[in-house]
Amino acid sequence: MLPKVLFIYNPSSGDEPITAHFDKIIELYQAKGYRLIFHRLTFDNRDDEALAEVDDTYAHLLLAGGDGSVNHMVNLIKGRGIELPVAILPSGTANDFAFLLGMPHSIVESCKAILDGHPHGMDLGLVNGRYFVNVFSCGLFTDVSQKTPTTWKNNLGKIAYYINGIGDLPNFRPMQLSITTDGGNFEGSAIIFFVFNGRTAGTLPLAYLSEGDDGLLDVLILKGNTPLDTVRTAVRYLPRFLARKSYPSGIVHIRCSRLHAVALHNEHTDIDGQPGPSFPIDITCEHAVLNAIVPKNYNNTK
DSSP, X not given: OOOEEEEEEOTTSSSSOGGGXXXXXXXXXXXXXXXXXXXXXXXSHHHHHHHHTOOXXXXXXXXXXXXXXXXXXXXXXXXXXXXXXXXXXXXXXXOHHHHHTTOOSSHHHHXXXXXXXXXXXXXXXEETTEEESSEEEEETTTTHHHHSOHHHHHHHTTHHHHHHHGGGXXXXXXXXXXXXXXXXXXXXXXEEEEEESSSOBTTXXXXXXXXXXXXXXXXXXXXXXXXXXXXXXXXXXXXXXXXXXXXXXXXXXXXXXXXXXXXXXXXXXXXXXXXXXXXXXXXXXXXXXXXXXXXXXXXXXX
């Protein structure tokens, strides 16, 4: 009997439906001796029920979607204690985690890379009992993915996030945060607060020193009181960002394996483009707990 692969896909992700690639994906998998079992993401209990069928006759799980879809399924996979390798096809808008794994931008080339690749232990962030694959965030612009309509994302791509985020400016107020970590502390006024397991947000390599398999999280805090402070910090940050040298004084950078944070107000949070938990928060880096398939030449280069 041919080994099976459970192919879980989000038909609404990205500007080109993953279904347009089905025949080629099936062809490539059949050529390697696999039989695909399909499940269409529903974001309800049917997704968990699909995982209940997984047993030792499955070779790996294949996920097609953006970071939010991957987040949803990884939480279900970990909840069921499934240790099978997980492969990710980048079919969403930003695909930050898939690109961290070294996946090509092309669906077909990513499929080939998966079939020629190997499992590798990747870290996950864990915030108040929920996993995230790429980034936890709060503050200015950080819930824009939740607010941006799917049709905007599909038609405009990443620029839809930036367009929709402008509407946040009139209602902006700074956050008052107290953050303690095993790598350093912060207390004061902040505009944006990131905790990266990955390296990019909307494909922008904001956490350019981050790695996805080192047992550490990269915390970035943009200090300030107004959006103008963000602009000033960005102007100082850009030359160093392009040169990959250092963060300017307006950005606090901490590397840690765990942190605790409280906020004066109940700030909205985001994990991988999905609504996140309420403050106070506790975040840990869960080292090498996701058995992810990476290309054969994967070396986590920045």
